[in-house]
Amino acid sequence: MRIEIPNYRTVTITDIVCDYNGTIAKDGIVLPEIKEIFQRLSSDFTLYVITADTFGSVKAQLEGYGAQIKILTSSDHTQEKADFVASLSADHCAALGNGNNDCKMLKDAAIGIAVLGDEGCSRETMISADIMVQNSADALSLFLEPKRLIATLRR
Numbered sequence: 001m002r003i004e005i006p007n008y009r010t011v012t013i014t015d016i017v018c019d020y021n022g023t024i025a026k027d028g029i030v031l032p033e034i035k036e037i038f039q040r041l042s043s044d045f046t047l048y049v050i051t052a053d054t055f056g057s058v059k060a061q062l063e064g065y066g067a068q069i070k071i072l073t074s075s076d077h078t079q080e081k082a083d084f085v086a087s088l089s090a091d092h093c094a095a096l097g098n099g100n101n102d103c104k105m106l107k108d109a110a111i112g113i114a115v116l117g118d119e120g121c122s123r124e125t126m127i128s129a130d131i132m133v134q135n136s137a138d139a140l141s142l143f144l145e146p147k148r149l150i151a152t153l154r155r
Helices: 034-041 077-088 100-108 123-128 136-141 147-153
Strands: 002-005 009-012 015-019 046-051 067-071 093-097 111-115 131-133
Touching: 002 147, 015 077, 015 100, 015 136, 034 136, 046 077, 077 093, 077 100, 093 100, 093 136, 100 111, 100 123, 111 123, 111 136, 131 136, 131 147
Parallel strands: 015 046, 015 093, 046 067, 093 111, 111 131
Antiparallel strands: 002 009
């Protein structure tokens, strides 16, 4: 998806990377509205979910969602998430997250979206994001209705 944002930049997004807990899931359970949105997005984007899998539930929860899962293994999840976005080509990547360990991934992505959600959002991640939204459904819907991105980011 190519998006021209007046007086900001033009981006081409091919990949969307989502943090799991606090972003598209609560307490290890994927939020109910995510499956339908992922299904709609999967025809235009490659979807990734990146997580430490604190609750050990991500694979079972996301079965049939069409997303690729990346389980974090290092001791530095902040850097590992940023490195993952870089490996996809950060210039073509959107990233969603809420925790401190999401800040670099959001900053490096072409479009970084901080998700407030029930868990809240860390200050560092808010500062690193291009946009902040109330919940993951709103964040993901920006790519279904890209004029919302333009309206928010144009200068």
